[in-house]
Amino acid sequence: MCEEQTVSLVDVLEEDEELEEEASAVLGGSDSDSCSYPQGYVKRQALYACNTCTPQGGEAAGVCLACSYKCHEGHDLYELYTKRNFRCDCGNRKFSGLQCKLYHEKDAVNSQNKYNHNFFGVYCTCRRPYPDPDDQVEDEMIQCVVCEDWLHGRHLGRVVPDCVELQEMICESCMNKNPFLWTYAAHLAGPEVLVEERRDESCANVPKKAEVDDVIEPSCKRSREEVEPSCRLKVLQASQQKRDQSGAVFWPSAWRSKLCSCITCQAQLSAAGLSFLLDELDTVLAYENKGKSSEQVHQGHDPLMSALDNLNRVQQLEIIHGYNDMKTELKDFLQTFAAEGKVVTSEDIRHFFEQQSRKRRRVDAGPFYCS
Known part of the structure; x- marks a missing residue:
C-alpha cells in the first residue's frame, strides 16, 4: 500500500501565494471574458499559441486570454506569457475551419503582429521546449525586452545578477542589431560579469542614478550660459567610456x-522599431502592477458580499461572523503545523471540518438548560 504523499505546509502556503500573485500579475491585466481584437494592437497582453490549430510547419498565430478559454478549450496550447502590440489572431485565415466564438468580424491577417519561434513552443537560442523533458539542468528563463524571446540563463553569455527580477534584459543578438544600445550600456547597465568569471557581483554594484548623471551632466554644469546639449546619446558617445560588446545586458530599474x-x-x-523603450509603462513590471490592481478591485466585488445584499441586517451579521470565525480558526489550525514544521494531510483537513460541523450543530441546537 502506497503511503499518502505529503509536503511541508510552509512550502504549500508559500507556493500557493506565489502562484496566486503570478496569476494575478500576468492574467489580471487581460480580459478573460471578451476577445481583445476590437481593441486593436494591444499594448501588452497575455497570449497563447495553439499547437492543435496552428502546428509547426504552418503560419505562426497567437490568441488572447479569452479565446484560449472559449475557443481553444481542450487544445494543446503554448503559454507565451505576454507580448506587446499584438492583435488576437483567433479565427482568422491562419485557423482553417475554426471560427472565433467571441468576435466574428476579423481581418484575414494582422499585418503588424510580430512572431518568433515561441509561437511553436520552442525558446532560446537552443530552440528547445519549456519545460524540456530532456534537460536535466536547473535553470531560469529570462525574457528579452526587445525580441521578447525567452532565453536560458546559461545561454546569455553573462552571469545572471542575483536581483534579475528587478531588472530588464536585452539579449546579445538584439544589442548587436542596435549598436547604439552599447553606448547606453557602458553608462547605464549593470556590472559586466562574463560567464567564465566567478559570480561574486551583487545588485549593490549596479550604477546608481547619481553616478550615471555625473557622466551626462558635467557639460551642462560648466557654465549656466552654455547651451545644454540637445542629444544625451552624443554626450555619452563623446565620453569614450567603453564596454565589452558581448553577452546579454541587464539594465537597472x-x-x-x-x-x-x-x-x-x-x-x-522608431526606425529600429524600439520606440517602446521610451515608454516606461511598456515594461512587464508596469503590466503586472496593473494586473494586481485590477485583481484587487475585482476581489472587492465578492460574490458572497453580493449575496448578502438580499438578506436582512441580522442575517448578514450572523453569516459574516460565522465566516470570519471559521476563517480565523482554519488559519490558526494551519499555523500550528507551519510553526512546528509539520506536514498536513487530507485527513487533517477533513478532521478540522468535521469539528466545525459538530460545533455548528451544537450552536444551531440552541442553549441547553438543566431542570
Missing part, C-alpha cells in the same frame, strides 16, 4: 528614463 528623447534619437528608435 528606471533605465529607460535615461534614454535620449531628442528628435534625432526618437527617429532612430
Whole structure:
C-alpha cells in the first residue's frame, strides 16, 4: 500500500501565494471574458499559441486570454506569457475551419503582429521546449525586452545578477542589431560579469542614478550660459567610456528614463522599431502592477458580499461572523503545523471540518438548560 504523499505546509502556503500573485500579475491585466481584437494592437497582453490549430510547419498565430478559454478549450496550447502590440489572431485565415466564438468580424491577417519561434513552443537560442523533458539542468528563463524571446540563463553569455527580477534584459543578438544600445550600456547597465568569471557581483554594484548623471551632466554644469546639449546619446558617445560588446545586458530599474528623447534619437528608435523603450509603462513590471490592481478591485466585488445584499441586517451579521470565525480558526489550525514544521494531510483537513460541523450543530441546537 502506497503511503499518502505529503509536503511541508510552509512550502504549500508559500507556493500557493506565489502562484496566486503570478496569476494575478500576468492574467489580471487581460480580459478573460471578451476577445481583445476590437481593441486593436494591444499594448501588452497575455497570449497563447495553439499547437492543435496552428502546428509547426504552418503560419505562426497567437490568441488572447479569452479565446484560449472559449475557443481553444481542450487544445494543446503554448503559454507565451505576454507580448506587446499584438492583435488576437483567433479565427482568422491562419485557423482553417475554426471560427472565433467571441468576435466574428476579423481581418484575414494582422499585418503588424510580430512572431518568433515561441509561437511553436520552442525558446532560446537552443530552440528547445519549456519545460524540456530532456534537460536535466536547473535553470531560469529570462525574457528579452526587445525580441521578447525567452532565453536560458546559461545561454546569455553573462552571469545572471542575483536581483534579475528587478531588472530588464536585452539579449546579445538584439544589442548587436542596435549598436547604439552599447553606448547606453557602458553608462547605464549593470556590472559586466562574463560567464567564465566567478559570480561574486551583487545588485549593490549596479550604477546608481547619481553616478550615471555625473557622466551626462558635467557639460551642462560648466557654465549656466552654455547651451545644454540637445542629444544625451552624443554626450555619452563623446565620453569614450567603453564596454565589452558581448553577452546579454541587464539594465537597472528606471533605465529607460535615461534614454535620449531628442528628435534625432526618437527617429532612430522608431526606425529600429524600439520606440517602446521610451515608454516606461511598456515594461512587464508596469503590466503586472496593473494586473494586481485590477485583481484587487475585482476581489472587492465578492460574490458572497453580493449575496448578502438580499438578506436582512441580522442575517448578514450572523453569516459574516460565522465566516470570519471559521476563517480565523482554519488559519490558526494551519499555523500550528507551519510553526512546528509539520506536514498536513487530507485527513487533517477533513478532521478540522468535521469539528466545525459538530460545533455548528451544537450552536444551531440552541442553549441547553438543566431542570
